């Protein structure tokens with residue numbers, strides 16, 4: 001369930017003595033601001049309306065927004081809605097920006113790591129692949145599978161294909177997390193000869209989308 005909507009928050013401002021109350025004739029007023037904002041789960045995303053207000057300290061007559069004389073409105077707004085007071089209403093946007101930046105940084109790190117692993121394969125490395133980007137005869141219904149490096153000699157490699165294809169990449173992930181890949185029968189005996197250049201090409205066109213290197217024992 002997503003809870004979102006709009007809310008308003010009042011903040012007190014400075015006193016004002018230059019305005020005469022139209023009801024009681026006294027001139028001491030308190031100023032206040034009302035900021036209306038969008039929120040998601042009560043986290044402010046951004047403000048969409050700011051109204052200044054004036055309360056007579058004597059008779060409590062309250063005037064807000066358009067009911068204020070224009071010059072009073074213009075005079076008190078800068079103090080009521082100064083930048084430090086407004087910034088908290090952008091908390092959600094700020095968090096979102098941090099999240100996106102972190103995601104981008106993470107993706108860049110992951111890509112960097114993938115490229116390093118693909119440039120220098122080791123026996124035991126496992127590639128999560130979309131076989132439709134690699135093999136012409138791939139089955140589109142179960143195109144996600146695992147390829148394991150079983151031999152390396154310089155630039156030349158031999159890969160063994162997993163005996164199971166999956167309809168989603170979660171299948172690959174689960175097979176690795178559940179250690180199905182460590183069972184003797186998981187990878188086929190048939191070997192696929194490739195070279196490192198081919199691996200890089202597969203990576204470029206999205207054929208290889210994740211690389212696992214077993215931790216050294």
Ligand SMILES: [Zn+2]
Pocket residue numbers: 021022023024025026056057058059060061
């Ligand atoms: Zn008054």
